[in-house]
Amino acid sequence: MALLDVANVSIQFGGLKAVSDFNLALEQGELVAIIGPNGAGKTTAFNMITGLYKPTTGDIRLNGESLVGLRPNEFTARGIARTFQNIRLFNEMTVLDNLKAALTLQAKYSLREALLRTRKFLKIEDEIEDRAIEILKILRLDAKIDILAKNLPYGEQRRLEIARALATNPRILLLDEPVAGMNPNEIEEIIRLIAEIRESFKLTILLIEHHMNVVMTIADRIKVLDFGQTIAEGAPDEIQNNPKVIEAYLGRRGRK
Amino acid sequence: MRLIKANKVYIIMILSYLLLETLNRLGILNSYLLQIIMLAGINIIMTISLNLVNGFTGQFSIGHAGFMGVGAYSSAVVTTVFFHTSSWPVYFQVPIFLVSLIVGGMVAGLIGFLIGLPSLRLKGDYLAIVTLGFGELLRASIRLIDYVGGPRGLAGIPKYTNLFWVFLFTILSIYAARNFVNSSFGRACISIRENEVASEAMGIDTTKYKIISFTFASFMAGVAGGLFGHLLMFLQPDTFSFLKSIDYLVFLYAGGMSSISGSILGAGILTAVPEFLRFLANWRIVIYGVLLVLLMLKQPEGFYGGKEFGFLKIVRQDKKVRTEKAS
Numbered sequence: 001m002a003l004l005d006v007a008n009v010s011i012q013f014g015g016l017k018a019v020s021d022f023n024l025a026l027e028q029g030e031l032v033a034i035i036g037p038n039g040a041g042k043t044t045a046f047n048m049i050t051g052l053y054k055p056t057t058g059d060i061r062l063n064g065e066s067l068v069g070l071r072p073n074e075f076t077a078r079g080i081a082r083t084f085q086n087i088r089l090f091n092e093m094t095v096l097d098n099l100k101a102a103l104t105l106q107a108k109y110s111l112r113e114a115l116l117r118t119r120k121f122l123k124i125e126d127e128i129e130d131r132a133i134e135i136l137k138i139l140r141l142d143a144k145i146d147i148l149a150k151n152l153p154y155g156e157q158r159r160l161e162i163a164r165a166l167a168t169n170p171r172i173l174l175l176d177e178p179v180a181g182m183n184p185n186e187i188e189e190i191i192r193l194i195a196e197i198r199e200s201f202k203l204t205i206l207l208i209e210h211h212m213n214v215v216m217t218i219a220d221r222i223k224v225l226d227f228g229q230t231i232a233e234g235a236p237d238e239i240q241n242n243p244k245v246i247e248a249y250l251g252r253r254g255r256k
Numbered sequence: 257m258r259l260i261k262a263n264k265v266y267i268i269m270i271l272s273y274l275l276l277e278t279l280n281r282l283g284i285l286n287s288y289l290l291q292i293i294m295l296a297g298i299n300i301i302m303t304i305s306l307n308l309v310n311g312f313t314g315q316f317s318i319g320h321a322g323f324m325g326v327g328a329y330s331s332a333v334v335t336t337v338f339f340h341t342s343s344w345p346v347y348f349q350v351p352i353f354l355v356s357l358i359v360g361g362m363v364a365g366l367i368g369f370l371i372g373l374p375s376l377r378l379k380g381d382y383l384a385i386v387t388l389g390f391g392e393l394l395r396a397s398i399r400l401i402d403y404v405g406g407p408r409g410l411a412g413i414p415k416y417t418n419l420f421w422v423f424l425f426t427i428l429s430i431y432a433a434r435n436f437v438n439s440s441f442g443r444a445c446i447s448i449r450e451n452e453v454a455s456e457a458m459g460i461d462t463t464k465y466k467i468i469s470f471t472f473a474s475f476m477a478g479v480a481g482g483l484f485g486h487l488l489m490f491l492q493p494d495t496f497s498f499l500k501s502i503d504y505l506v507f508l509y510a511g512g513m514s515s516i517s518g519s520i521l522g523a524g525i526l527t528a529v530p531e532f533l534r535f536l537a538n539w540r541i542v543i544y545g546v547l548l549v550l551l552m553l554k555q556p557e558g559f560y561g562g563k564e565f566g567f568l569k570i571v572r573q574d575k576k577v578r579t580e581k582a583s
Contacts, residue, residue: 050457052453052457071456071461072453072456072457073456073457073458073459073460073461073462076456076457076458076459077459081457081458081459082457084453084454084457088451088453088454088457089450089451089454090446090447090450090451090454090455091450091451092446092450093443093446093447093450097443097446100440100443101443101444101446101447101455101458101460102458102459103440104440104443104444104447104458104459104460105459105460107439107440109439109440111436111441111468111472114435114436114439114440114441115432115435115436115439116435117435121439125439128440164454164458165457165458167458168458168459
C-alpha cells in the first residue's frame with residue numbers, strides 16, 4: 001500500500017474546476033515532482049494534500065486513514081508538512097523561536113506547569129531548544145539563531161521554511177517551489193540539502209518546481225499538470241520527450 | 257553580595273513596597289495618592305491581560321471591561337451578598353476575600369471561554385465588533401439582575417483591597433504573563449499573530465490557542481475586577497462600558513504592543529497623568545488628549561514597544577552554551 005494515496009481528487013471554486021481527477025500514490029522514500037505551467041493547479045493540489053482546501057470530491061489517505069475534512073494542523077500532526085511558495089515565516093520571531101513554534105506539538109506540558117515553570121516544563125523546554133538547534137544546524141542556520149526571521153536574506157528564509165517544516169517531524173514533506181528566485185549557487189546548495197534531509201529524516205518528498213534542471217536531477221517521478229488535468233506522468237527522461245508536455249509549455253506548432 | 261545580585265529584582269520589589277507602605281503608615285501618602293497607586297496597579301493587570309489577546313495573539317478585542325465587570329460583580333457577590341463577610345470574625349474575612357477574587361476570575365474566565373468559542377473564528381475588525389457587542393451585552397445583563405442591585409448598583413462592599421494585595425496581584429500577573437509568553441503557549445499565540453496559515457501548517461491548533469489566551473486574559477481581568485470592587489466599595493454596571501475598554505486599549509497602545517513592560521508603563525503613567533493634570537481644571541482632558549496624540553506621532557511603538565525590562569526576559573541557555581552546541 002502506498003504511504004499517501006490521493007484518489008480522484010477534484011476541487012471546484014464556483015464554476016471553475018481548478019483541479020480535476022488528481023491521482024497520486026506516493027511510496028515511502030520517493031521523491032515526486034509536480035510541474036506544469038502557471039495556473040495549472042499545482043499549488044491547489046498541494047493545498048488539498050495539506051488540508052488547506054477541502055476537495056469537492058475524492059479521497060486522501062495516509063497509511064489507509066482518510067484525511068478529508070480534517071483541519072490543516074491535524075494533517076501536520078499526522079506527518080504531512082509543507083513549505084510555502086510565497087514565504088510565510090513568523091517574521092517578528094527569531095530564527096530559533098520560529099523553530100520552537102513549529103515544535104509546539106512536542107511541548108507536552110500543561111498551562112499550569114508552564115506558568116509555574118516546573119522542573120518537567122524546564123526539561124521539555126530544554127529538549128525543544130536542543131532539537132531546534134539540531135535542525136538549524138542541518139540547514140546551516142545555526143549561526144543565525146537570534147536574528148529575526150524577517151531580517152534573513154532571501155535564500156536563508158527559504159531554508160528556514162524547510163527547517164521549520166522539518167521540526168514538525170513529518171513523514172511526507174511538500175516543498176512548494178523551494179528554489180524560486182535563487183541564484184545557481186544557492187540552487188546547488190538546496191539540491192544538496194534536499195538530498196541530505198531526505199536521507200537523514202527518511203522523508204518522502206513531493207515538490208513543485210519550475211526549474212527544470214532541479215526537477216530532472218532529483219525527481220524519481222514527475223507528474224505534469226495543465227489546466228487542472230494530469231497530462232503526463234513518468235520518469236524524468238520520459239517526460240522530457242513527451243509531446244503533450246512540450247505542447248503545454250510551448251504551445252502547438254502553427255501550420256503554414 | 258552574589259545573593260543580592262541574583263535576587264536584585266525581588267529585593268527592589270520588596271523595598272519599593274516597604275517604602276510605599278511606610279509612607280502610607282506615616283501619613284505622608286494621602287489617601288488620594290494611595291488610591292491612584294492602587295488603581296494604577298489594577299489597570300496594569302487589565303492592560304497586561306488585554307496585551308495577551310491584542311498584542312501577543314494579534315486578535316483585536318475591544319470589550320475587555322466587560323470581563324472586569326463580571327469579575328467585580330462575582331467577587332463582590334461572594335463577600336457582600338452571599339457571605340456578608342463584614343459580620344464575620346476578622347480572621348475569616350481576608351481568606352473569603354481571596355477566594356472571592358479567584359471566583360471573580362473563574363466566572364470571568366468561563367464567560368470569556370464561552371464568548372471566545374464562537375467569536376474567535378472571526379478576524380480583525382469583525383472580531384472587534386463582536387467583542388464590543390459581547391462587552392456591552394455583559395454590562396447590560398448585569399443591569400437586569402436585581403439580585404446585585406440592577407442599574408442602581410451594588411453598595412456596601414467591604415474595603416478589603418489595600419496596597420499589599422494590589423502589589424501582590426500585580427506582581428503575580430506580571431510573572432504569569434511573562435511565563436505564559438515564554439512557553440509553547442506564548443510562542444503558539446505569537447505565531448498565530450505572525451501568520452495564521454503557517455501556524456496551522458506547523459500543526460498548531462490555532463482555535464485552541466486563541467481560546468486559551470482569551471480565557472486566560474478574561475480570568476486576569478476578572479481578578480482585577482474583584483480588586484476594583486473591593487477598592488471602590490460600590491459597583492455600578494455602567495462603569496464597565498466600552499469607554500472603559502477603550503481606556504485599556506489606549507494604555508496598551510501607549511505602552512507598546514506585545515511588551516509586558518510597555519503595559520506596566522502605559523497603564524502606570526496614563527493612570528497618573530490625568531490626575532496630576534487636575535490643576536488645569538477644564539483643560540485637563542484636552543491636554544491629556546494632546547499628549548496622547550503627540551506620543552503616537554512621535555513614538556508610534558509606544559513607551560516600550562517590542563522591548564522588555566531585563567527581569568521580564570528569560571534567557572534559557574546563555575549564548576555561549578548555545579554556540580557550543582551549534583558548533
